Amino acid sequence: MIELCIEGGSIIFYLILACDVLFWIFLVGGLAARYAAGWRTLGGGLLLCVPLIDVVLLGATVVSIQDGAGPTVWHGLSAAYLGLTVVYGHRTVRWADAKFARRFGAGAAPPRPRLHGRAAVVDAWKSWFRFLLAYAISVGMIFGLVALVGTLDKGAPLLVWLNPLTKVLVYSLVWPVTTTIWPGKAPEPEPQPATENG
Template sequence: MLFWIFLVGGLAARYAAGRRILGGALLLCVPLIDVVLLGATVLSIRDGAGPTVWHGLSAAYLGLTVVYGHRTVRWADARFARRFGGSSAPPRPSLHGRAAVVDAWKSWFRFLLAYAISVGLIFGLVVLAGTFDKGAPLLVWLNPLTKVLVYSLIWPIVTTIWPGKAPEQGTEQAPGQETAPEQETATGNG
């Protein structure tokens, strides 16, 4: 939750309020929140608190934000810059063919990295807890993370099989504009 509060607060300060230094400082706090969260989780378990599902959530969350946090900040920054800073909209990539396949696999491998970090942190917390019995609530997060990893593999496989074709040159039309059917030429039968 703090991730989003600092992200929106930093971007609002930067663009809506025109306070670039304050906005930059708030945005620099975004990755620090993850470190504080993990530190609090480790201290809590080390001090004898029984591991809970919420401790596991912090490990799963940290893996995702390490991989996707910077991309999320860049994406949100571009949207705020467009809305409040007068920047132009970023061009939308037109992915087809090989580029679509490469993009789909990069996306999946990016999630695989987030998964590996999350799972590593979860097992690290289990080791910190002492036994698998004590750390069982932490392991609950392996189920949804693994399901997302496996189900997200469908997209790159489908994209590899059917990568899509590039739009044909000159066939793009303005919205609402229809092509008139070709008129038949009348030939006289004499």
């Protein structure tokens, strides 16, 4: 079995970086093949590799710990990273797909809506709950790795990431709360040009 416990798990850190780079390579390459070159089959194949990156990272992290590598902050970072990519990865793919589609002949971008009132409040809370979901997945994966290690004492390096993740979750709550209190008003309608009679 491949040894993944080099230098206290630092290889996991480099694997996270590699997975992030590969995410963008497969994403941009797949969309370029689909829209720029017209190779839809190749483009689709490359895009299918995007979610497999998370599977590889998760598998490598689990194997690393099961092979006897002492849990490190990098194993915890892997769990935190995976929680974020599970929630935001698909949205990133959809965003990039729309960009490429418009760039290569599918029409102009629709005007970005100016959110105000109830729509702004709903959008702000949706964004926060989306991060809450990513937070829950990350925390679940971290404690899953702790369970593999056996005890909270041994898994202490993994739990380091609970602090920054929780801080971001709490601090980001300021935005939806503020938007709820001050949702903004609809912009004033632009004055219509006067028309001459006769």
